[in-house]
Amino acid sequence: MTPSTLALLSLFVPLGAAVLLGLLGPLRRTGRPAAFVSVAGALVALAGAVAILAGGDAALKPGAHLVWGWLSAGPATAVGIHVDGTSAWMLLVVTLVATCVQIYSLGYLHDEPPAALGRYFTYQSLFLFAMNTLVLAPNLLQAFLGWELVGLVSYLLIGFYFRKPSAAKAAVKAFWVTKFADLGFLIGLVTLYAKTGAFEWTAVTPVAGFVTLMLFFAVMGKSAQFPLHIWLPDAMEGPTPVSALLHAATMVAAGVFLIVRAEPLFAQAPMTREIMAYVGGFTALFAACIAVVQTDIKKVLAYSTCSQLGYMVTALGAGDTFAGYFHLSTHAFFKALLFLGAGSLIHAVHSNELKDMGGLFKKMPFSGAVFIIGAVALAGVPPFAGFFSKDLILEAVEHHHLYVPLAALAIAAFLTAFYMTRTVMMALFGAPSHAAEHAHEPGIDMKLPLGVLALLAIVAGFGGSWLAGLTGHEYAFHFTLVGGAGTAIGLLGIATGFWMFGPAQGGAPIKRGMAPVGVFIRYGLMDRLSTVAYGLMLAVGAIIAWIDRYVIDGVMNWSGWILLVGGRRLRGLQTGNVQDYVYAVALGIVVLGAWGILR
Amino acid sequence: MTLDAYVLIAGFMFCIGLYGVLTRRNAIGILVSVELMVNAANINLAAFAHFGRGIDGQVLVLFTTALTVAEVVVGLALVLLLFRRRKDILVDLANGLKG
């Protein structure tokens, strides 16, 4: 089969599953059989994606472009698929992570009532279709369709526990914030169409600066860049596998993918790229600071996702598309792994709070091990996946002389390593909490996806040059000063984490090994220093968290308040009397008539 | 007579009808005024058909007439409903949409 046939298969089989489950209520309400339909759809989609890449990159080099006319508005409004190296690889990432998450959900949501389970898997299938629509989009118009569809599914899945008020609120918040940002996408699309008469990825236009700025605004919403990141932490109200798939690995990365796809457009807009670099750098640092003080394991990971997306955006802002795309892929694997690993811990202790965990490594060695693999991959320890891509980003940013974002990324790298060490120490080591005493390993259906993702988190970094060849870039790993410094900073962050959380939490083996240092730490100046340093770190984190809650949310609330009061004032216009409305119509006719006749 | 005389007469009727719609408090009074406005439009159609446009204008009058009948039927049903709810048919009693 040709790549385009396989891509169509990957696109429509999940849709078929979603439609089948959506329309056949009795099947959907059976729960597990419905889940198997959805998983089967995802497996077919995954097989399609694998087959495309297995066919070799000779077929992918020119890119298969297949479009059909859609609206009667002319040839510009076409839907179809575009299969080249970039979209084929993204298709594989999406379908692979989605398949892992769906299989994992079989175990994770085992106790849900059958009807809810069926609903969950219907949404999952729909998500796969929506995401593939976006990934395979031959033009910006179809990308917009997919973009909105994934937004809808995100809303539905965040609000999966819709009887819980906080989940319903979080869903609505996510929907509104991203829809507000999508306004930018729409404005960009309309401008592009007005100027070029088409929705092409590769359009050449003098208004590229404005169009890309508007697109980037939409990306800020979808990919949770400051200040539109506010929905992502709340989105953790959804089930953990959903957070892994939508709010870590694929959907939030759609913004990054959009910029990668629209590279020719963004290449015409150096100004937008500079803004992107600064926004991304700031988000990376800012979110990492907040992650340091979170006590909820999913919130730590959510802010971490924000921060890592900031990395990608900075890389794209520096003009190095491949660095951003590479980090997107590796991040998809290790962050999905971290979320699923966290889900497995949460599943065992029935709580998101770090203080309810502790000492879980002994009870759950497998889950603990894969979580640690994810953590070191995120921290950028060689030779795990995150090391290569983060290295490449730092190098790209330095290469383009963006020193302020570079500094932000470097500090963020330190904080990332630090908070991941903190999380690992608090959750897996130390004194076991009451809830942790009865913890046990999950079943095979949850272990299998964890194993696959852990393997990828270890080896994905080595595929860099292959991926570069596939997408028409050049990359070969080589040692650079800035990359080495980044890794060193990461290791320093891990060491700091050990120093603060290893011994202090009664991590006995670590303490024994570092006895002389430990004495110094306990009784020397270092103790004070560490208290001050941690206090400072906490304070900065708390201040930024406060600013996030009150100033940034406050601005949003204020604008809402102004609309509310304005609305209350204006409601007097609506008298409810038919004749007043007729009067308004007559007035309008008179004004328009006067304008038309007396002009 | 020339076309402009008919158009003027129709304009007069339309404005009278509009005045009625704006001032009547009684729902049936408003329906009466709406009839005047539609009738003005019909006169225009017939006049333009006579002066140069041929058959289609007259056909259109037939269509608008049928539409008006439908409108009156539904309108009167609404009036009856209003009467049953409010024991009167003054339109300012039906202000449920008040903001």
Added chain:
Amino acid sequence: MIERLLFGAVSTVLVFTALMAVTTRNLVHAVLWLGMTLATTAMLYILLQAPFLATLQLILYTGGVLSLMLFGVMLTRRSSEQDGVMVGNESNGRRRALPIVAIMLGLLVTAVGRTPLANAPVSPSPTTAEIGKRILSTHLLAFELLSVLLLAAMVGAIVLARRKDASLEGTNDPRERAAALPGSRPAGAPKEV
């Protein structure tokens, strides 16, 4: 000359009766004045050499719509009103309605004055047969759609105006409904002893 006189007379009556229809204090009178207006319009159609329209006007409007409206008036009389045919039809908001209507009239007159309508040629007047053929050929689809619309309006009016019996309100169960009606029992209910 005769045509000019006739037109003057007809249009004077038309404007006068229309004015009466929107200003008279008695609702029944207003409806009757409307009838006069509509009948006068039929005469205008005759002046325009459109006998088909004139007939239509008399049958549909003056016959159908008018009697419908009179029924409407009768069905919505307040029980407190005992004074015969006097049905209240007060006006309000004259002060704000008059200027806007005057401006609109002024605009219309200006527009008509600026458009060269006076020298439009008179076209031969079509026969009813020609109109009928046109309706059932060129405008067939619109004609059929119109019949659907009329059906929908009829159904809608029945639904809106249907009187719900108070004793039946609040139940959708046919058996309860049947039980609530006097002199009938639900099928299968045990016989009273």
